[in-house]
Amino acid sequence: MEHGVASDLAPLLDVAVELHVHLDGAIRPETILYFGKKRGIPLPGNTVEELLKYVSYDTPLTLPQFLEKFNYYMPAIAGDREAVRRIAYEFVETKAKEGIAYVEVRYSPHLLANAGVDPIPWGQAEGDLTPDEVVQLVNQGLQDGERDFHIKARSILCCMRHMPSWSPEVVELCKKYRNDSVVAVDLAGDESLKVENYSEHKKAYEEAERCGIHRTVHAGEAGPAAMVKEAVYVLKAERVGHGYHVLEDPELYKELLKIKMHFEVCPWSSYLTGACSPDFSKHPVIQFKKDRANYSLNTDDPLIFNSTIDKDYGIVKEHMGFTEEEFKRVNINAAQSSFLPEKEKQELLNKLYKAYGMVPNAS
Numbered sequence: 469m470e471h472g473v474a475s476d477l478a479p480l481l482d483v484a485v486e487l488h489v490h491l492d493g494a495i496r497p498e499t500i501l502y503f504g505k506k507r508g509i510p511l512p513g514n515t516v517e518e519l520l521k522y523v524s525y526d527t528p529l530t531l532p533q534f535l536e537k538f539n540y541y542m543p544a545i546a547g548d549r550e551a552v553r554r555i556a557y558e559f560v561e562t563k564a565k566e567g568i569a570y571v572e573v574r575y576s577p578h579l580l581a582n583a584g585v586d587p588i589p590w591g592q593a594e595g596d597l598t599p600d601e602v603v604q605l606v607n608q609g610l611q612d613g614e615r616d617f618h619i620k621a622r623s624i625l626c627c628m629r630h631m632p633s634w635s636p637e638v639v640e641l642c643k644k645y646r647n648d649s650v651v652a653v654d655l656a657g658d659e660s661l662k663v664e665n666y667s668e669h670k671k672a673y674e675e676a677e678r679c680g681i682h683r684t685v686h687a688g689e690a691g692p693a694a695m696v697k698e699a700v701y702v703l704k705a706e707r708v709g710h711g712y713h714v715l716e717d718p719e720l721y722k723e724l725l726k727i728k729m730h731f732e733v734c735p736w737s738s739y740l741t742g743a744c745s746p747d748f749s750k751h752p753v754i755q756f757k758k759d760r761a762n763y764s765l766n767t768d769d770p771l772i773f774n775s776t777i778d779k780d781y782g783i784v785k786e787h788m789g790f791t792e793e794e795f796k797r798v799n800i801n802a803a804q805s806s807f808l809p810e811k812e813k814q815e816l817l818n819k820l821y822k823a824y825g826m827v828p829n830a831s
């Protein structure tokens with residue numbers, strides 16, 4: 469059976485937590501082909517194998533080069549109600565099969581819309597699917613998936629670095645759907661971009677903080693430690709997406725260790741986006757482990773990286789000496805740093821303690 473994380477780590481990690489994975493980077497190739505054909509939208513291939521030749525890869529590119537991969541297939545999905553709902557539903561099924569008990573999945577509602585968004589993404593003609601309705605459809609797909617596959621799934625709505633004008637609406641959507649699957653806001657995209665009106669991101673994050681919307685920010689992935697500093701102290705991020713380059717500022721790293729800042733580490737992604745040295749023995753997560761930092765292990769964009777969570781656990785086990793104990797600690801940290809309300813967080817933690825044999829008599 470496919471259930472479980474990294475074959476020889478199962479059943480230990482049959483109950484894992486994933487906090488950093490992009491919905492639009494986790495679509496099944498079969499689903500892309502299906503909607504491409506149905507909607508008459510050209511794709512670079514007609515079979516899974518052909519499509520993956522363009523969409524996925526296994527030797528490092530730069531972050532902007534990696535981000536271009538979305539151009540190949542997003543036109544087949546964006547703007548289609550059935551497609552948006554289905555990718556969310558199938559995502560939950562995939563994660564259930566991987567042994568994930570709780571997942572927070574992120575996406576930009578604007579990048580899946582074809583109305584009420586300026587500019588309309590992916591060269592689509594204007595239609596009538598707004599970012600607001602995208603969120604409703606994803607919520608529906610996630611909730612149907614939770615019911616059918618018996619895991620818990622919540623979502624994080626992404627602001628995009630290059631589109632500050634979208635950010636206020638992203639936060640409004642987080643507020644509107646906060647009791648309905650959505651748990652936080654993120655800032656994604658190319659962090660090396662000089663953004664024209666950065667203050668819109670900042671204002672949006674201030675509003676999120678004011679309203680008690682949880683916050684994470686992609687920072688220190690391809691960018692320097694200063695981006696991590698800005699994410700934490702200006703945008704008031706409660707978690708950092710990737711964050712590898714924080715190690716280049718030892719003072720900052722020390723401060724963040726002290727406040728137990730959570731780093732959403734994505735090992736295989738960090739190799740393929742050129743975020744870290746291709747030499748795994750120099751990977752920042754080794755330092756995080758040594759310092760007993762608060763971090764999680766995640767897939768990021770499993771379609772493009774042609775991976776499952778097993779790949780990420782396998783890499784740190786094979787190349788970085790990770791043990792069962794550390795895998796347990798990582799997942800407990802992930803649950804503790806999840807954006808679930810307190811009561812649900814406690815339930816998740818109890819599930820993990822029980823599965824890991826840490827509270828033998830817990831019921």
Ligand SMILES: O=c1[nH]cnc2c1ncn2[C@@H]1O[C@H](CO)[C@@H](O)[C@H]1O
Binds near residue numbers: 493579656
């Ligand atoms: O590793 C990453 N770093 C920064 N941005 C990313 C990464 N993976 C995906 N996205 C961006 O986030 C958007 C919403 O899901 C994706 O469309 C992609 O542009």
